[in-house]
Amino acid sequence: MELPRCELVSWEMVERWSDRLEELIRGADRIPGVLVGLTRGGWVPSRMLADRLGVKKLYALRAQHWGITATPDGKAELTESLHAPLQGEKVLVVDDITDTGESLALAEEHVSSLRPGRLESATFLHLTHSKFRPTYVGEEVPRERWAWFVFPWNYWEDLRVLSRQAAGSPADVSAVRETLRERCHLDVPLEDVRRALQGA
Numbered sequence: 679m680e681l682p683r684c685e686l687v688s689w690e691m692v693e694r695w696s697d698r699l700e701e702l703i704r705g706a707d708r709i710p711g712v713l714v715g716l717t718r719g720g721w722v723p724s725r726m727l728a729d730r731l732g733v734k735k736l737y738a739l740r741a742q743h744w745g746i747t748a749t750p751d752g753k754a755e756l757t758e759s760l761h762a763p764l765q766g767e768k769v770l771v772v773d774d775i776t777d778t779g780e781s782l783a784l785a786e787e788h789v790s791s792l793r794p795g796r797l798e799s800a801t802f803l804h805l806t807h808s809k810f811r812p813t814y815v816g817e818e819v820p821r822e823r824w825a826w827f828v829f830p831w832n833y834w835e836d837l838r839v840l841s842r843q844a845a846g847s848p849a850d851v852s853a854v855r856e857t858l859r860e861r862c863h864l865d866v867p868l869e870d871v872r873r874a875l876q877g878a
């Protein structure tokens with residue numbers, strides 16, 4: 679299995695994208711009445727936006743990915759519907775990233791069937807090759823800069839998957855750390871690799 683190039687996302691970057699989205703949404707005078715966060719990736723971003731925009735109505739919609747860490751063609755599927763009173767509401771759907779754009783496109787389709795008065799979307803990161811462009815974007819990433827973005831809320835899961843892929847058997851923790859550094863551009867503490875391999 680090919681190991682992907684990764685970018686480790688810091689909380690500072692998360693704060694910056696949240697601020698940027700707030701600025702864009704306020705600037706457009708489009709404060710939503712309801713936020714819908716796609717879980718799991720959009721859970722933290724939607725909560726941060728709810729805080730910044732002062733939105734009290736926050737719902738989660740589960741978008742499931744049929745794929746594993748760093749397979750950009752992983753298929754998305756909505757396995758559960760949203761039971762929330764959205765009729766006539768100004769709704770903003772939030773996710774962490776649009777890569778293929780499939781999750782967000784599916785989510786918008788589903789949310790629009792609940793007859794909102796307005797429907798917009800926002801993501802922290804938008805890969806410009808995505809087939810779906812959100813209304814608001816924290817940062818655009820051109821195709822050449824494609825990476826697997828290791829968000830703070832997915833750190834251990836990603837590290838477990840990547841460490842397992844990088845490990846020979848028996849796994850040598852230092853060798854795995856070095857492989858992650860060289861092949862994934864992921865520089866993480868040795869202790870984290872050890873912990874990830876234990877939990878893998």
Ligand code: ADE
Nearest residue numbers: 750775777825826827828
């Ligand atoms: N989910 C879909 N594409 C992703 C990427 N490139 N990085 C992190 N999470 C993703």
